[in-house]
Amino acid sequence: MKTQDYIDLENQYGANNYAPLDVVITKGEGVWVEDAEGNRYMDCLSAYSAVNQGHCHPKIMATMQEQMQKLTLTSRAFRNDQLGLFYKELCELTNSHKVLPMNSGAEAVESAIKVVRKWGYTVKGVPKDKAEIIVCDNNFHGRTIAIVGFSSDYDSRNGFGPFPQGFKSIPYGDAQALKAAITPNTVAFLVEPIQGEAGVNIPPDGYLKEIREICTENNVMLVLDEIQTGLGRTGKLLAEEHEGIEADLTLIGKALSGGFYPVSAVLSNKEVMDVLNPGEHGSTFGGNPLAAAIARTSLKVLIDEGMIENAAEMGERFMAGLKMIEKPYIKEVRGKGLMIAVEFRPKAGGAKKYVKKLAKKGLLCKETHANTIRFAPPLVIKKEEVDWALKVITEVLV
């Protein structure tokens, strides 16, 4: 089968909820992928940061192969020999007390919403059904009904109501707005350290510190959604480290899987997670031994192979190179680590045409909203590969 045959099949039988580039990928290794005709591309999206460790990382693959021959799923009705080790290693690495394992990012977000609400009622003393959670404009936390209900993105919400109540949205990056929005019934502030899907929106310096202080002063749980920013993407294990803070709850997913098998987690302090009792929350696949084993190795290779430091170093090189491309229609180059965006002025006529030209030259990336391209290659990218990407991007953005 050729590229067009695969595309025709998808179009005929698949839901139409994505608008992918017409590249059909059949293989991947590290930062490189190959299409049905054998053309090679550099992957500068990394499956929205789910393959930070690079495609088909050999050690994660070996773990998966080994574990899948022994045991894959027990359900949480029984215990398995991987889950406890996964908890321990994850807690030690992230300085957390308790872990709740789930599968997708959206499920981790939903789980956090449930536990902070329960904490609000049982510990903080919020009256029944009055718990409020503050979120930010232009957030992206996933696609469930509750989550899209507090999204400010028209396409995400429109046509999917009615939505659950209890969410209040404030401008991103504005600590004073948080202060003003908090009431005695506020249980949590849910926020991304950098807004990824909104176009790599970086808050002002000091924002994370300020919101940490405001939450502490008001007995409000700070929930950081690090599903995209976490696990090395920004040049630190967690983006919260850039300002030396610690969230009360941290959500991770995406690269926890190494790209192999969906796995997410809510990392929490003891006080909040301990409000959950048997029967109050769960997931058939959450905490399964295959996911736990894969996640353990996905974390291990991030650390052992220096991917986080590499993200910081290569990110600087990548961004410095992009900043040298001075064109009147480029509005801004911004980023942290290997989470980088180029924003075009509206007069450039949209980012999509550059994305298509880049693909023709062997570099895969994706626009986010109309005028921004995100560059987020796997964290294993090498100096020469960054330079190659910069050469291609410079040629296309002439």
Ligand SMILES: *Cc1c(COP(=O)(O)O)cnc(C)c1O
């Ligand atoms: C991708 C993402 C999610 C949702 O993760 P899924 O696995 O797609 O459900 C939530 N929050 C952020 C910040 C994300 O980038």
